[in-house]
Amino acid sequence: MSDDSTVTLAILGAGRIGQVHARAIAATAGARLSAVADALPEAAQAVAQTYGAETRSIDEIEADSGIDAVVICTPTDTHADLIERFVRAGKAVFCEKPIDLELARVRACLEVVAESGRPLMVGFNRRFDPDFAALKAAVDAGRVGRVEMVTITSRDPAPPPADYIARSGGIFRDMTIHDFDVARWLLGEEVTGVQAAASVLVDPEIGRLGDYDSANVILTTASGAQ
Template sequence: MKKIKFAILGLGRIGRLHADTIITNPNSELVSINDPKNNEINNLKKKYLCQVMSIDDIASDDQIKGLLICTPTETHIDLIKKFLHTKKAVFCEKPLDLNLKKVENIVQLVRDTKSQVMVGFNRRFDPHFAKLKLHLIQKEIGIIEQIIITSRDPSPPTIEYITQSGGIFKDMAIHDFDMAVFLVGEKIHSISALGSNLVSKKIEQAGDYDTANILMKTVSGKQISIINSRRTTYGYDQRVEVHGSKGILKVNNPPLTEIELANESGATKERLHTFFMTRYADAYKNQIDYFIECIKKKSMPKPDVQDGHYALYLAENALKSARTGRTIYLS
């Protein structure tokens, strides 16, 4: 079978990471890249043995079957719209947009055109979380009753990033909203959120929170807690605990290596990851490999734009709850 030809828009750190996956997958080939603001574009062209093409030329090239959008968030919707009628499968990094109405419109357009569009919630493809989900499907702990998701970053991003990202709920917790719904398999009935500024005065001055707690209840009464912080002293903290009627499942933080030292002074383990791209390296690779497989099989990928819309919907209501101090009941 011929290799599936791909183009990538945006060659920042995520775009380059996806490019590395495409060139190592035996079923795919990177033929085109586009990033007019990237000073390294010619070096990247040589590295990936591909062409630099305009967006219009990529859209009109019928040989290109897969497109990855790794550009700034505010460009996502317009780029998806441009490629919906080209019969190309589209992968778009999260979030689709910060404006819920715009995302609602793109959900309808994707549905109308029956296009293959995948959203980059990579944590679904982390081997640890994927195995946890499999245990839940097999009902090894019975009926889910409570889920606790902990997500803490080693240090805050820049203030420039904070002001453009949509804030802690739409940028950081949006991954956790998607993971929560993915694991529990139900819609959310109510959401209550607390936001505080315990880490950075600059984040507070920028109008955002650096610490958050979110409590959600599903339509059947299951409880989900999400804990977020922009600071840890011990590394990238990414844990999930699911309590059920017959037991409990946990995903703890994987260390950099599995080496453990024990001697007369005691026992020590390797430290945790300090960067999301190393902690989720397998997840990033697995999601693109899965997307390639969906193109090959002509199947609809998940998570899709509806998942992207729902995660943003939860993020927006969490922000509303934090701002007003009220529990928000969802339709």
């Protein structure tokens, strides 16, 4: 740590989710936002000025021993490389999901993390939502009985921009990944079977990009729970 009580952080990526994390850091006792990096200098500058941080390059953040941890909010196709780079630099890493769109790349990245001994957390934020946490506590305490089926409904307020869809992994690997995590978490089991059906019902542009805007997914565990 930078001192006995404060964790000093840098944010990589000053877009929508980067701004959310900047607000969270500012509201957290014992945390300080030191630096912001973004490919668009004006975006980094806006966040840095709002929260009393500096705009820095990724190279500068990597080399700064006073920065304890980084929050990776860059496009999905940069995540794995940045994770590896910063754990090798001795920093803790919080990364937005997913780590990568290819399972082999994810596994290779996690091997580097394990070798580094540095902590990595992926941003499955619903586990820390008070309502989800209360539900999990009730399930674990047996207050709802044996869980046989979990039904999750998720909606985004508006379709994402086209350039985001092209790089994010789409509806399954970017949006419903949260639901997959919550289902596994609540059921306490790994998934053994998947069924899915998807359509384009809201935004034709999403379909033209090869993705879907509406989907139903059934996950089944070894016990038969869904």
